[in-house]
Amino acid sequence: MWEQVRSNRIRSVVLVGMMALLLLAVGYLLGWAFLDSPIGGLAIALVILAVLNLIAFFQGDNIMLAISRARKIKPDDHPRLYNIVEEMRIASGLERMPDVYIIDDPAMNAFATGRDAQHASVAVTSGLLQALNRDELQGVIGHEIAHIKNRDVLLMSLCGVLLGAIVLLAWYGSRMMLFGGMAGGRRSSRGGGGSAQGIIIIVAIVLAILAPIMAQLIYFAISRKREYMADASSALYTRYPEGLASALEKLAGSKVQVQAANQATAPAYIINPFREKGRAAADLTSTHPPISERIRILRSMAGGASLADYNQAYRTIHKGGKPVFSAASLAGAGTVGIRAAVPETALGEREPTKVERTREVSDLMWRMNEYETVNCDCGTKLKIPPDFKRSNVRCPHCGRINNVRSRP
Amino acid sequence: MIALYVVLGILLLLLLFVMVTYNGLVRLRNQTQNAWAQIDVQLKRRHDLIPNLVETVKGYMQHERETLEAVTNARNLAQQAIGKGVGAQSEAEQGLSGALSRLLAVVENYPDLKANQNFLALQEELTSTENKISFSRQYYNDSVLGLNNKVQMFPSNFVANMTGFKLGEFFEVEAPAEREAPKVSFS
Numbered sequence: 001m002w003e004q005v006r007s008n009r010i011r012s013v014v015l016v017g018m019m020a021l022l023l024l025a026v027g028y029l030l031g032w033a034f035l036d037s038p039i040g041g042l043a044i045a046l047v048i049l050a051v052l053n054l055i056a057f058f059q060g061d062n063i064m065l066a067i068s069r070a071r072k073i074k075p076d077d078h079p080r081l082y083n084i085v086e087e088m089r090i091a092s093g094l095e096r097m098p099d100v101y102i103i104d105d106p107a108m109n110a111f112a113t114g115r116d117a118q119h120a121s122v123a124v125t126s127g128l129l130q131a132l133n134r135d136e137l138q139g140v141i142g143h144e145i146a147h148i149k150n151r152d153v154l155l156m157s158l159c160g161v162l163l164g165a166i167v168l169l170a171w172y173g174s175r176m177m178l179f180g181g182m183a184g185g186r187r188s189s190r191g192g193g194g195s196a197q198g199i200i201i202i203v204a205i206v207l208a209i210l211a212p213i214m215a216q217l218i219y220f221a222i223s224r225k226r227e228y229m230a231d232a233s234s235a236l237y238t239r240y241p242e243g244l245a246s247a248l249e250k251l252a253g254s255k256v257q258v259q260a261a262n263q264a265t266a267p268a269y270i271i272n273p274f275r276e277k278g279r280a281a282a283d284l285t286s287t288h289p290p291i292s293e294r295i296r297i298l299r300s301m302a303g304g305a306s307l308a309d310y311n312q313a314y315r316t317i318h319k320g321g322k323p324v325f326s327a328a329s330l331a332g333a334g335t336v337g338i339r340a341a342v343p344e345t346a347l348g349e350r351e352p353t354k355v356e357r358t359r360e361v362s363d364l365m366w367r368m369n370e371y372e373t374v375n376c377d378c379g380t381k382l383k384i385p386p387d388f389k390r391s392n393v394r395c396p397h398c399g400r401i402n403n404v405r406s407r408p
Numbered sequence: 409m410i411a412l413y414v415v416l417g418i419l420l421l422l423l424l425f426v427m428v429t430y431n432g433l434v435r436l437r438n439q440t441q442n443a444w445a446q447i448d449v450q451l452k453r454r455h456d457l458i459p460n461l462v463e464t465v466k467g468y469m470q471h472e473r474e475t476l477e478a479v480t481n482a483r484n485l486a487q488q489a490i491g492k493g494v495g496a497q498s499e500a501e502q503g504l505s506g507a508l509s510r511l512l513a514v515v516e517n518y519p520d521l522k523a524n525q526n527f528l529a530l531q532e533e534l535t536s537t538e539n540k541i542s543f544s545r546q547y548y549n550d551s552v553l554g555l556n557n558k559v560q561m562f563p564s565n566f567v568a569n570m571t572g573f574k575l576g577e578f579f580e581v582e583a584p585a586e587r588e589a590p591k592v593s594f595s
Contacts, residue, residue, distance in 0.1 A: 079529065083536035090446060091543040093439070093551070239546070 015222050016155065019162040019215055023049060026166060026211045030173040033204035045169060052161040060157040061113040061121055068111075070101035070123040071368050078102070078364055080352075081129060084138050085122055088145040091237040098122045098148060102129070104365050108254045111269045112144040113153055120148040126365055127254070130358045132247050139234055139244030146233030152226040159219050166215040173208040224289050231294055232310035239305045239339040245298035252291040293317065305338045374402050429558075429567040436555040440576050443548035447579065448490075450541045451501060457537060458483045458508070461530050465511070468521040475511050482507035545579050552576035 024045050031041015055063075075082040078100075085100050094117050101123035103109075108128040114120035122144045124137075132140065147153055235241035269288075300313040352360065363381075366373065370386040378398035392403050462476055469476065482504040489500035521527055555576045559568040 079532050080536075083532065083539075087536060087539045087543050090450075090540050091547055093443065093547050095442075237543075 013155075015218050016159055016162065019159065019166070019218050020049065022211055022215055022218075023162055023166050023169065026169050026173070026207055029200070029204040029207055030169060030176070033201045034173070034176045045165070048165050048168065049162070052165055053158060056157045056161040057115055057154075060115060061119060061153075064111070064113045064157075065101060065121060065123065068103055068123065070103045070121075072121075073100050073102050073364075073368070077367070078129070078360070080134065081124065081137070081141075084134070084141050085145070088138065088141045088237055091142070092145045092149045092233070094120075094145065094149060096120070098145070102126060102364070102368070104368075108132075108251050109269045110140050110144055112147040113157075114148065115154045115157070116151065117148055120153070122148075126361045128251075129361045130354070131250050131254070135238075135240060135243035136247035136250065138238050139240070139247045142234035142237040143230045143244060145237065146230040147226065150226065150229060150233065152230065156223060156226065159222055163212075163215045163219045167212045170208040170212050173204065227288050227294070228297075228310075228314065231298060232307050235298060235301060235305045235310055236307055239337065241298040241301045241305060241310075241338065245295045248291050248295050248298070252295075301338070372404065374404060376400055376402050425563075426567050426570075429564045430571060433555070433558055433564070433568055433571070433573050436551065436558055437573065437576075440548065440551040440555050443544065443551045444579075446544040447541065447548055450537060450544050451486075451497075452490075454504070454534075454537050454541065455483055455487055457530065457533055458504075461511075461534070464524065464526045464530060465515070465521065468518045468524070469514070472511070472514055475507075475514060479504075479507045479511050549578050552578055 024042060027041045027043075027045020027048075028038045029041070031044065032038035035041055073082070081102075082100055086097060089097055096118055098112070098114070098120040099122070101121055103123055103125045105125040106127040107125055108131055110122070110124040110128055112120060112122050122141065124140070128140065129137070231244060234244050238244070297310065297313045297317050300316055301309045303309045303312065363373065366383050372384040372386075374382040374384055374393065376382055376395040376398065377400055378395060380395055380397045382393060382395060382402065384393060384404055388404065390404070392401050394401055458479060462480060465472075466476060482500075486497075486500040486504045489497045491497075515521055555573075558564045559573050559575055
C-alpha cells in the first residue's frame with residue numbers, strides 16, 4: 001500500500017542524476033575552455049557539489065527555518081495544531097513526531113523540512129492558523145507530512161543545491177568570458193588548434209547559458225510532481241479530499257505573500273509564495289501546479305480517497321495525460337472510502353469561529369514574543385512587554401491597578 | 409559446464425528472490441505490529457483523560473453522580489481488559505464510549521461548564537484522541553492489507569507459506585454503538 005511512491009522516487013533520482021551530470025558537464029567544458037584543463041573544471045564542479053550538498057544535508061532545515069523566521073512551539077502553545085500534526089503523523093505511520101513551528105506572518109502558507117523522518121519539522125504561518133478550520137488544517141498538514149513521508153524534502157533540497165551550483169558555475173563562466181581577454185591571450189600564445197578551440201568556447205558559452213534554464217526546468221518538473229503526490233497522500237491520510245481542496249481555495253483567495261520567502265525556498269511551501277493572480281494554467285516555470293487544477297482534481301475524487309482514485313481524477317482533468325502514479329505501483333492497494341463530512345468519531349462539533357481562532361493565534365504570538373498577559377477585572381487583557389520594569393500596571397479602560405505576576 | 413552455470417545462476421536468482429520477499433514480509437509484519445501498538449497508545453491516552461474530565465465536570469454536576477460513576481467504572485473495566493485479546497478489549501472500549509457519550513449528553517444542561525476553560529481544553533483533547541484512535545486504526549488496517557496482499561498474492565505467497573506467515577486480522581468497528589457513541593455536540 002505504501003510502495004506506490006517508490007517508482008516515482010526512482011524517476012526523481014534519475015532526474016537529480018541528470019542535473020548532477022549537467023553540472024559536471026558544465027564544469028568540464030568551462031574548465032576546458034577557460035582553464036586549459038577540463039579535469040580542473042570537473043574537480044571544481046565536484047568540490048562545489050560536495051560542499052553544497054553537505055550543507056544542504058546537515059543544515060538545510062535549520063537554514064530554511066531561520067530564513068523564514070519560524071519559531072518552535074510546544075504542545076501547550078497551540079494544542080489544536082499540535083494535535084492535528086500528531087493525527088497526521090499517526091495516519092501516515094511516521095515514527096517520530098515532527099517538530100512544529102509557527103511563522104508570524106499574515107500570509108497563508110506552510111512547509112515541511114528536514115533531511116529525513118527523524119529530523120523533520122512542519123511550519124505554518126499564523127495567517128494559515130487563523131483562516132483554516134480543523135478539517136482544512138488537517139488537509140494542509142497531511143500534505144506536509146506526505147512531503148516528509150515521501151522523502152521529498154531531501155530530494156528537493158538536493159535538487160535546489162544542484163540548481164544553485166549550476167547557476168553559480170554558469171555565472172562565473174560567463175564572467176570569465178566577458179573578461180576573457182587574458183584567457184584567450186594565454187591560449188593563443190600556446191599556438192595551434194585555433195578553430196577547434198573556438199568551437200569548444202562556443203559550445204561552452206551555449207551550455208553556460210542553457211544549463212541553468214535546463215536545470216530549472218528539471219527542478220520545476222520534479223517539484224510539481226511531488227506536489228501532486230503530496231495532495232494525493234493527504235487525501236489518503238485524511239480520507240477527506242474536500243478538506244485540502246477547501247483549504248487550497250482559501251489559500252488561493254488570499255492576496256498576501258509570504259515575506260520571508262525567496263526563489264530558493266519557494267518549492268518547500270504548500271502553494272507557490274510568488275504566485276500571481278490568474279497565472280496561465282500549464283506553466284513550465286512554476287514550482288507548483290496551478291491551485292485551481294489541484295482543487296479540481298481533489299474535488300473530482302468521487303470514488304474514494306485512495307491514490308488510485310486521485311490518479312483517476314488526475315487523468316480525467318488532464319484528458320489522459322501521464323498519470324501521477326504508474327498503474328503497476330498501485331496494484332493491490334484496495335479501495336478506500338471517503339469519510340463523511342462530519343467525522344463519525346468527532347466529539348465536540350463546535351468549531352472555534354474565525355474570530356476565536358484569530359484571538360487564539362494572536363495570544364500565541366504575544367506569548368512567543370515573551371509578552372505577559374494580565375487579565376483585568378473589567379475584562380480587558382493587558383499585554384505586558386518583556387522589558388516592562390514596574391510591578392503593577394494601570395488598566396487603560398477602567399483604571400484599576402493590576403499586579404504583574406512575574407514581577408512581585 | 410554451461411548447463412551447470414545456468415543451473416547455478418537460476419538457483420542464485422531463486423535464493424535472491426526468496427531473501428528479498430522474506431525481508432519484505434518481515435518488514436510488513438513489523439509495521440503491522442507497530443501499528444497495533446499505536447492503537448494501544450491512543451486507547452491508553454483516552455483512559456488517562458477520563459479522570460481529568462470527571463474531576464473538571466464534578467464540581468458543576470452535583471446531580472449526575474451516577475453518570476459520573478458509570479464513566480469511572482467503564483474506564484476501570486476498559487483498563488482491566490488490556491491484554492485480554494482484541495474482542496474483550498474492544499467490548500470494554502465500547503462500554504466506555506457509551507458511558508462517555510451519556511455524560512457528554514448531560515453537559516448540555518450546564519452552560520457554566522461549557523464556558524469553563526479547562527473543559528474546552530479537554531474537549532479539544534477528547535476530539536483529537538478520538539481522531540487519533542481512528543487514524544491509528546486506519547493505518548493498522550492499511551498495514552494489514554499490505555501484509556495480506558503479500559501473503560496471498562503470487563509469487564510471494566510461496567515464500568509466505570514456506571516461512572509460515574499468517575494473514576493479519578483487520579480491526580473492524582462492527583458494533584454500530586461505537587460508531588454512534590461519541591457523536592455528541594457540546595454546543
